[in-house]
Amino acid sequence: MPRTTAIRHQLDSPAVSDQPVPIIGGTGALGFGVALRLARAGTSVVIGSRDAGRAAEAAARLEEQLPGADASGLVNDEATRTGPIVLLCVPFRNQSENLTNLKGALQPGQILVDATVPLAAAVSGRATRLLGVPQGSAGLQAAEMVPDGVDVVSALHTVSAATLNDLDHELDEDILVAGDSVEAKKRVAELIARIDGLRPVNAGRLEASKLIEGLTPLLIGINARYKTHAGIRITGLPAEELW
């Protein structure tokens, strides 16, 4: 994709691009899909799980699907220590518990990418509805819970786990990226842009996660109605230099 290539070339994060990417909740559909796509782009991925065996099994499955890929599996807190950008791809019901467990593992300077969406399904409600989160959003809850010095960036809410996992499916959609550190957002944008067909768009400060997280239940409704795996695109953006 010339578009994502252009973005990749604008960014300059040599320290990041050669590092493994830990994915907490990497055995779940979203986390595994992101792992697959990153691995296909030549990035080493570390699949995190509560269970070391399940993590290793998922990593082996990934390498089987993608010969030549570099994937390993570790329990979540060990996975967290393996790379500077940590992806959190867990259901909202488990977000707080996971962040509590990671308090000792996350280090200042790391970036936590929160992809959590507070669907009402977390409390046996509908997946087309959003819960009210005391902090305002799942992203803001994450920011409250990470150790000092860890930047939270909110992203990956609108890309479908199903299409990520279907490597024959060509992605062509945007990822809204919100966060209070411009530098952290750029590094996350560079990571996302490695995946062919995903274009990261700067959606502003972390508080915008309140608005972005609402897209997921909206798309879940659209998916049911139109029997599809929808995503979003922002129209009217310049063709290049988004970051």
Added chain:
Amino acid sequence: MPRTTAIRHQLDSPAVSDQPVPIIGGTGALGFGVALRLARAGTSVVIGSRDAGRAAEAAARLEEQLPGADASGLVNDEATRTGPIVLLCVPFRNQSENLTNLKGALQPGQILVDATVPLAAAVSGRATRLLGVPQGSAGLQAAEMVPDGVDVVSALHTVSAATLNDLDHELDEDILVAGDSVEAKKRVAELIARIDGLRPVNAGRLEASKLIEGLTPLLIGINARYKTHAGIRITGLPAEELW
């Protein structure tokens, strides 16, 4: 646009398509832009305003911009009586007042299309933030306030007033349409699909307006950041037969 044409042909609303479309707040940027685009599509528009003189002036201005267009201007409650689908394009600060004033004019069987967004700018806050509305959203507030028998459909939140008003600008984006009456949504979809380059997408029940209204402050932030007039597109939808 073959896409919008296809949608138009799927719908069957002869009773609607030949009727004028009243636009409450039609002298404002969004209302006037929608009026312009509908008028260019051959639809008669009735521009409503609190002030009859300003309504007439806007209608004259529209006909001057678009020779052959059919536009008239009336005070809001008179405008409301002229067509079955009434567009409400007023700032959130005035939404409640307008709906109170229209209680005697709106009749059972009419459809009110609410395009209101509760931006925090309504109370001197930021346009990139959403207010909490007691009913849950501006659309739900409208539903609480209209007379019995009037269906509220929430739509037109993401299309930029600036691009609507620039007739040289080719639109190419989606409009999320939410409402509790499927029939009313279809009629509104037919109306929106008359505008070249706008594709109406069924976004579910009226409560989805909570999620959709959040797109406007998100896009306002993106507009400022990227110096553009952004809109949205849902990816992955079938090419035709959305309604």
